[in-house]
Amino acid sequence: MKVALLTDCYLPRLGGIEVQSHDLARHLVGLGHQVEVFTATPGPQGERHGEITVVDGIPVHRLAVRLPWELPVNPLAPRELRRRLTGGAFDVAHVQTGVVSPFAWDSTRVTLGLGLPTAMTWHCMLGQVAPGFDAVGFVRRWAARGVAMSAVSGVAAAPLRELVGPSASVSVLPNGIDVDRWRPVEDEATRHVPSPHSSGPDVPSPHSSGPDVPSPHSSGPDVPVPGSPRPPLQLVTAMRLAARKRPRALVELVARAELLAGRGSFTLTILGEGPDRRKVEAYLAREGIGWVSLPGRVSRDELRQRYAVADVYVSPSALESFGIAALEARTTGLPVVGRSGSGIGEFVTHDVGGLVVPDDATMAGALAGLAVDRARVARMRRWNVEHPPEQDWPRVAALAVAEYERAMSLAAVAGRR
Missing domain, CATH: 3.40.50.2000 (Glycogen Phosphorylase B;)
Structure with missing residues (x-):
């Protein structure tokens, strides 16, 4: 043909x-x-x-x-x-x-x-x-x-x-997607498996919706801050820095998640370029936010390397027709947190390979819950590694x-x- x-x-x-x-x-x-x-x-x-x-x-x-x-x-x-x-x-x-x-x-x-x-x-x-x-x-x-x-x-x-x-x-x-190209090698796949002494349940109780779903009468879940220190949850996303992709809204909702989970709970890496870079940089400087990095556009090979050392991929756009960057991240094993009503739902099932949430407030609560419950993160990562996407x-x-x-x-x- x-x-x-x-x-x-x-x-x-x-x-x-x-x-x-x-x-x-x-x-x-x-x-x-x-x-x-x-x-x-x-x-x-x-x-x-x-x-x-x-x-x-x-x-x-x-x-x-x-x-x-x-x-x-x-x-x-x-x-x-x-x-x-x-x-x-x-x-x-x-x-x-x-x-x-x-x-x-x-x-x-x-x-x-x-x-x-x-x-x-x-x-x-x-x-x-x-x-x-x-x-x-x-x-x-x-x-x-x-x-x-x-x-x-x-x-x-x-x-x-x-x-x-x-x-x-x-x-x-x-x-x-080229699944073989993005699939993690063995040492990457096992790096995030929690130790037997890690905190948090491996499987959420069937009688609760999990820490990511807040009460309809509250702005987010009441997430306890554990007594022992833990490393920050490393969030990553790849997007065009433009209003439709909502990079500033992402920073704001992660800042809200930090209020819920405790100071120092997150780092956020936003990969990509676009017309809103200066606006995002000005906002970070004005708010004194030091846990966000903007490395710019990177090659596919470097993108894969950055996904390998991250913990969770975040997609804040409600107008994402598919989300190829999120699919690439999911193929490396990263749990994906994205918006319902977007294309993310084509390859992420809620609380299986990631979390699919209706709005920014719920996304902030979901991220706060994952910062506390690292075993849940590991469980979703393990599922993603063991079940390559159909695409x-x-x-x-x-x-x-x-x-x-x-x-x-x-x-x-x-x-x-």
């Missing part, structure tokens, strides 16, 4: 869609398929205007123009894209899209105009913008014309199903191929109308 992978953003930009698109292309090739990428992102040496670069053996058509901040936008791309897709003898197109993806949407109009079977994967939470999409109606029209719609998680798929209506189906095509790339690539076959069937039906 020859696949045209169409995405606004691609390497060398770094982000969820960029890295996932690259990894999907590589694994499709590993299955024997041909893949070419079409993007509005310039190449590593600034390649634009249709120049083709090769990334890990995969041709990448750089349909980019020079714009401020290297924005991946090119309203002139459709004509050249149409010419290349027509001459490329592609079997199927796979469009990667977010809330605002002008190149991806232009690409969809081109592929439909050519009668090329098209799959489209949504990497976003539509949330408050769903009524706007419903009003303009183009997503519903695309689905009616045979576009095989999918989203990266069940929570991301739900509003999309409302948009396309009952006559079309929306699949879940999750993000993928391994071989399975995800096979699901993608199934989506392509579905797109071909839908295109055939649409062509007979």
